[in-house]
Amino acid sequence: MSEFDNAIPTAFDPFAEANAEDSGAGTKDYVHVRVQQRNGRKSLTTVQGLKKDYSYNKILKDLKKEFCCNGTVVQDPELGQ
Numbered sequence: 001m002s003e004f005d006n007a008i009p010t011a012f013d014p015f016a017e018a019n020a021e022d023s024g025a026g027t028k029d030y031v032h033v034r035v036q037q038r039n040g041r042k043s044l045t046t047v048q049g050l051k052k053d054y055s056y057n058k059i060l061k062d063l064k065k066e067f068c069c070n071g072t073v074v075q076d077p078e079l080g081q
Contacts, residue, residue, distance in 0.1 A: 031049040038044055050056065056073045064071050 029049070029051070031047065034046045034048070036044045036046070050059070060071050060073055063069075
């Protein structure tokens with residue numbers, strides 16, 4: 001009978017306090033994607049907030065191949081790359 005006691009799950013309380021390291025609340029790791037309409041069918045897309053761990057040029061290369069478009073990485077003195 002003891003092997004069945006281990007198989008029965010304990011009750012889960014969804015309103016219990018979550019551990020700080022378990023919850024994703026309060027993280028500020030946002031990636032902002034903005035689309036700005038130029039004229040006609042042309043548009044400008046900006047991506048802001050990517051981590052510096054990623055290679056921006058490799059991401060740009062894959063996006064250009066996937067969406068059959070052109071792109072560039074802009075260096076901004078305030079916002080960075």
